[in-house]
Every structure is written in C-alpha cells, then in structure tokens.
Amino acid sequence: MTLNRRIFLHQLGLGVAGLGLIGSLPASLQAAPLRAVRLPRSLPEAQGVSSEGLLDFVNAIEAGKLNVHSMMVVRHGQVVAEGWWAPYAPELKHTLYSLSKSFTSSAIGLAVAEKKLTVDDKIVSFFPQDVPATVSPNLAAMRVKDLLMMATGHDKDSTGALRADSDKNWVKAFLAQPVEHEPGTFFVYNSGATYMLSAIIQKITGQTVLEYLKPRLFDPLGIEGADWETDPKGINTGGWGLRVRTEDIAKFGQLYLQKGMWNGKRLLPEAWIEDATKFEIQSKGGSRPKEENDWLQGYGYQFWRCRNNAFRGDGAYGQYCIVIPEKDTVIAITSETSDMQGILDQVWKHILPGIQQGAIATKSTVPLKPKLASLALPLPAGQASSPTAAKVSGKPYQISDNSLNIKRVSLAFQNGSCVCTLQDDQGEHRVVCGLGRWAEGSTDLSTVPLKLVPTSVPKETKTKIAGSGAWSDENTFTMTWRFIETAHYENVTCRFDGDNLQLEFRKSLAVLSNSKDPRPALEGKLMAAVSQGK
Structure with missing residues (x-):
C-alpha cells in the first residue's frame, strides 16, 4: 500500500502549499545526494x-479529457507548479514509452565522451x-548516427520483426x-533503431543501459529506483x-x-547536448500543416524539435519532457491520451504566454x-451499493x-470495499x-495484456494498482483497475443474472481506440447452483 498522496506531500514539503520550502534550505543541504535533494x-x-x-492549462486538459496523470513546470531551475491526478502520486514511477529513447541517446553521448565509440x-x-x-551496401554503411536520428534506411519500423524473431535474437x-x-x-x-543503441552500449561496456546510466546520470540527478524492460536476452x-x-x-x-x-559538475558534453537537440533530419508525423504540427x-x-524553438523527448500516449531554452523552462507530463498534439497545444496556448522575463505581481x-x-x-460512475451486493458477496462462480484460463471468480463486499x-x-x-x-495496493496480475509492447520488467512479480468500483445498475458492478506505475487501466464489468455471471474486460487502449478488447467475455455460474445440478 502506498502512502496517502496528501500525507506524502505534507511530509516532504512537495505540495503547492509547501512551495518555496526547499528553496529556503541551506545550500549545503540542497547539495546532498539522491533523495535528500530534489x-x-x-x-x-x-x-x-x-x-x-x-x-x-489544467482546466483545458481536464475539459478536453486528455487523461493527464501528472505535470511539473520548472522555471529558472525552480518547480513552480506540480500536480498528480489521483490515484497517480509523486512517489510512483510511470512508464515512459518512447521518452525512454532520449535516455538511451544520453548513454551514447556518455560513451562517446568516454571514447568508447563514435x-x-x-x-x-x-x-x-x-x-x-x-x-x-546500405547495411554496411549504417552508422551509430543513423540509428540516433532515425535514418537507418529502413522503409518501416523494425520493432515488430524483432519481437517476432523465433530465435529471440533481436x-x-x-x-x-x-x-x-x-x-x-x-x-x-524506428524503435528497433533505439534498441540497437541499447545493444551497442551493452556490447561495448558489458552493462545494460540502465546499469551504465546509474552512476553517470541517475545517481548525480538523484533518480532512484528506475527500471527498464528487456528483450529475451536481457538487453534493455x-x-x-x-x-x-x-x-x-x-x-x-x-x-x-x-x-x-x-550542481557545478559536467555530466554530458555541451557539444553532445547541442547535436542531440538540434535539427538533424526532417521528421514525419501528425496530420496538420507544418506550422501547427509539433511532429514536423x-x-x-532521439529528441524531437518543437514549435517555439523548443525540443522534447516524448512517448506514446503523452509522456513528455519539454525543454524551452528561450524561456529557461522545463515541463514534464505523464498521461494516457489519444491526442498527444492536444496536450502540446495547451502548453503553447496557456503556459508559454504566461512566462515573463521578470517576476510578476502575485494574484x-x-x-x-x-x-x-x-x-x-x-x-x-454509479452507486456504492445495490441489493445484489449482499446476494452475491463472497460467493464463488x-x-x-476460456482462453484466459480463468476458472473461478468471486466478489466480496465489506467495509466500503470490494475484493475481486x-x-x-x-x-x-x-x-x-x-x-x-480509490483503494491502493499491489497485484500479481500481469500488465502485459494492457500494454502497447508486450515486454516486461525483469523479476517484477507484483504491480502497484489502485481500484475503484460502482454499481452502474442494480445488477451490474463495474470496476476500474489502474496500474499506477504504467499509463494504463482496465475496466472490468460484472453482470449478475440469477445464478449467472458475465464478466468482461476492456483495457484502456481499447477504450482510446474505441475498439473491442481482444479478450473473451467470461460466462460463470454460481458454484452452489452447479453442485445442485442447476
């Protein structure tokens, strides 16, 4: 069970009510390593x-139902706004999808600085x-630089071919x-190109990208507990x-x-930062004309250029690290949205115009x-109780x-909760x-069916989860299971009809795409009725 979000914020001075607290600490404390410094x-x-x-900005993304999970705005190195949409919370990690690419690029930059490759x-x-x-000849000519700038020469993303390889040798x-x-x-x-950058790091250093970055980047920045999915051979x-x-x-x-x-120490060469974040090649994507399109x-x-002379790392469903040098501003966002451009539009529309040269009179x-x-x-949506709850509570079906190999289901209602x-x-x-x-806890249910790419974190057997349920009508109980260190959730609908139960799963990616979940609806019968031959 995670700490209550409000208690956590209060204890660490992280909430907006505690703004300015850390900035007033002595410099010696601000320079302490890892968690002592934020x-x-x-x-x-x-x-x-x-x-x-x-x-x-916050009101606009909520009105647009952009399903943002967190935001943090940093100006002149100071956090000026931060928020997490419960049950997401500051202490939780969040899957980055392709924002991971910018970290992999940084590992290559470090290896170049250490003269391990060019x-x-x-x-x-x-x-x-x-x-x-x-x-x-084209394969022979392919360079590390071509991997970095998504210009390998492939006609399409190679990731599917890698995952489908029967030898599991990506x-x-x-x-x-x-x-x-x-x-x-x-x-x-081409996410396969970035995978190859990871494989190169492991080949030349004997360490995974995660292991290689830890002392060079993560430890100095105070990034703790990071983890990374791997291929079948253990390459991130x-x-x-x-x-x-x-x-x-x-x-x-x-x-x-x-x-x-x-903190006064160089972690990455300035020349690398310049090369990594400048225009290297014309990109593709989005459906708008170039002047309105952050993908063109x-x-x-492994960084995108943006409008407003900014650059960003980004990941599927709206994981963002937006850097606006001319405004000395960084914006971090996590979400699960089908409208990634929509989030950027609201940044440019609401946050950017409000950034001024000097201090502003407080309103x-x-x-x-x-x-x-x-x-x-x-x-x-729905009611917390129904007459059906008492009739079915704790009774196995x-x-x-079925193809999911689920054999038995029960729902127990007590003390303001439902245990499924x-x-x-x-x-x-x-x-x-x-x-x-929301009730927070952990589960050993696999998150792989919910994800865009079916790879997993090594040795992860339990996943943090927050669940909530309601009776949408007298005989229908709907649960939302949010896997709160991923971008995704699951809607689970239980329909009771006499001794019968129908249970349906719908993952959030199916909700976003307005498509049917590929998993079957489950049909069950009350076991007492089964034993009586009904």
Whole structure:
C-alpha cells in the first residue's frame, strides 16, 4: 500500500502549499545526494510564470479529457507548479514509452565522451557474429548516427520483426531486415533503431543501459529506483520500457537545459547536448500543416524539435519532457491520451504566454493552489451499493472454459470495499476496489495484456494498482483497475443474472481506440447452483 498522496506531500514539503520550502534550505543541504535533494520549489509569479496561465492549462486538459496523470513546470531551475491526478502520486514511477529513447541517446553521448565509440562507427562492426551472410551496401554503411536520428534506411519500423524473431535474437533480426534507402537520407520512426543503441552500449561496456546510466546520470540527478524492460536476452529495450518518476523527467530536462551541467559538475558534453537537440533530419508525423504540427519540426538524436524553438523527448500516449531554452523552462507530463498534439497545444496556448522575463505581481485570487492539491481522475460512475451486493458477496462462480484460463471468480463486499478474486492456472489473484474512492495496493496480475509492447520488467512479480468500483445498475458492478506505475487501466464489468455471471474486460487502449478488447467475455455460474445440478 502506498502512502496517502496528501500525507506524502505534507511530509516532504512537495505540495503547492509547501512551495518555496526547499528553496529556503541551506545550500549545503540542497547539495546532498539522491533523495535528500530534489528540485527547489518557488511560487510561480516569483519566477515570472503566471498562475492564471497554469490554471488555464489544467482546466483545458481536464475539459478536453486528455487523461493527464501528472505535470511539473520548472522555471529558472525552480518547480513552480506540480500536480498528480489521483490515484497517480509523486512517489510512483510511470512508464515512459518512447521518452525512454532520449535516455538511451544520453548513454551514447556518455560513451562517446568516454571514447568508447563514435557516431560514425558502423553498426555491423559491433556485431560481426550476427550479420547476415550477405551484407548489403546500405547495411554496411549504417552508422551509430543513423540509428540516433532515425535514418537507418529502413522503409518501416523494425520493432515488430524483432519481437517476432523465433530465435529471440533481436540484434540478428534487426541486421537481417532489408535496408531499402541509403542510411542518413530517409527518416522513419524506428524503435528497433533505439534498441540497437541499447545493444551497442551493452556490447561495448558489458552493462545494460540502465546499469551504465546509474552512476553517470541517475545517481548525480538523484533518480532512484528506475527500471527498464528487456528483450529475451536481457538487453534493455532502449526505445521504450524505462520507468522513472515525474520529477526525474523534469530533472533530466533541466540537465539538458543546463547544457549538461548539474550542481557545478559536467555530466554530458555541451557539444553532445547541442547535436542531440538540434535539427538533424526532417521528421514525419501528425496530420496538420507544418506550422501547427509539433511532429514536423525536425528530429535530432532521439529528441524531437518543437514549435517555439523548443525540443522534447516524448512517448506514446503523452509522456513528455519539454525543454524551452528561450524561456529557461522545463515541463514534464505523464498521461494516457489519444491526442498527444492536444496536450502540446495547451502548453503553447496557456503556459508559454504566461512566462515573463521578470517576476510578476502575485494574484492571490487565482485558485491554482487548491486546484493542484485536489486533482483526481474520475471514479467509475454509479452507486456504492445495490441489493445484489449482499446476494452475491463472497460467493464463488465457476467460469466456463476460456482462453484466459480463468476458472473461478468471486466478489466480496465489506467495509466500503470490494475484493475481486480471480483464480486461474497460476493461482489466485486479488484486487481490492474502493467504493466511491480509490483503494491502493499491489497485484500479481500481469500488465502485459494492457500494454502497447508486450515486454516486461525483469523479476517484477507484483504491480502497484489502485481500484475503484460502482454499481452502474442494480445488477451490474463495474470496476476500474489502474496500474499506477504504467499509463494504463482496465475496466472490468460484472453482470449478475440469477445464478449467472458475465464478466468482461476492456483495457484502456481499447477504450482510446474505441475498439473491442481482444479478450473473451467470461460466462460463470454460481458454484452452489452447479453442485445442485442447476
């Protein structure tokens, strides 16, 4: 069970009510390593940021139902606004999807600085045992730089081919793909290319990207507990799968804003920062004309260029590290949205115009502080109770044969909660749902069916979860299970009809795409009725 979000904020001085607390600490304490140091806090207007613009941003993304999970705005190195939509919370990591790519790029930058490789090194030189029998001229010409700038020469993303490889050798599968274009000349967004950067780091250092980054980047920034998904051979996926906290994203952006310097020490070369974040190649994406499209502003080394002369790392469903050098500002956002451009639009519309050169007179009437302190995602709609609850509570239902191998289901209602127990071929799995609230805990249910890419964190057997349920009608109980260190959730609908139960799963990605969940509806019968031959 995680700490209550409000208690956590109060104890650590993280909430908006505690703004400025850390900034007033002695410099010696601010320089302490890891968790003793976080970014200092300040009032928005003291750093030249309009509270009104920040509030308008929050209201706009809520009105647009953009399903943002967290936000943090940093100006002049000071956090001026931060918020988590419950049950998401400051102490929780969040899956980054392709924002992971910018961290992998940074590992290459560190390896270049340590003279372990150059961006002009040929890819085939690192993996002579995995190259195909015949190496095409385009494959032979492919450089580290081409991987970095998504210009490998492939006509399409190679990730699917890697995951489908029967030998589970992703490096060999990547090198076996046809390279239709001259490397360096043709942009295609290719997570397999970033995977290869990760594989190269592991090849030349003997460490995973995660292990390599820990002493060089994560420890100096005070990033603790990061984890990363792997391929079947233990190589970090590189292009996705990293999990860190919202403030860690902000720190990473601040490092790039400060051109690689952190607490007076250089972590990344300034020349690398410049190369990684400038226009290297024309990018593709989005459906709008270039002047309105943040996917057509160009691509660097695993960073996107943005409108307003900004740059960003970003990941699927709205994981953002936005750096605006001309405004000395960093914005970190996590979410699960189908409208990634929509979130950026609201940043440019509301936050950016409110950033001024100097301090702004404080408007005490702007209700930003209470708004940020009370953010929450919607609970399932309906009533906390139904006459059916007492009739079915704790009674097991035998489930007909199904591809999920679920054999038995029961729901127990008591003390303002519902405990849902699923029994399958792996054992029993329990999820606690609050009625009219979120109940936080952990589960050994797999998150893989919910995700865009079916890779997992090594040795992770339990996942943090927050559950809530409601009766949408007298005989229908609906639960939302939020896997709160991922971007995703599950809607589970239980329909009771006499001795019968129908149970349906719908993952959030199906909700976003307005599609049917691929998993079957389950049909069950009350076991007492089964034993009586009904």
